[in-house]
Amino acid sequence: MRPTTGDDPHPGTPAAGARTTTGVAAIGDLVEVGGFGLVGVVVHQARTADEVRAAWDDLPPGIDMVILDAAAAGHLADRETSTRLTVVMPR
Secondary structure: OOOOOOOOOOOOOOOOOOOOOOEEEEEEOHHHHHHHHOOOOOOEEEEOOOHHHHHHOOOOOOOEEEEEEEEEEHHHHOOOOOOOOOEEEEO
């Protein structure tokens, strides 16, 4: 973000060429993660172990951060997830 000044006609707008967003996805029960869709997060509804693993495997390369509900995190415990920043929601 550009520093704001008193005479800046567009305060808080990104500087030219600045990367302002990172691809973010959420995986889990829709009740737990569905609200993230309101702010542009790609939401994958997944409740079973197979659904969670399939959602993880189908994430596109542009997704750098994944929000998991607690159950989804448990289903991925045996998977290598360090390729992306993962955040686990508390129960």
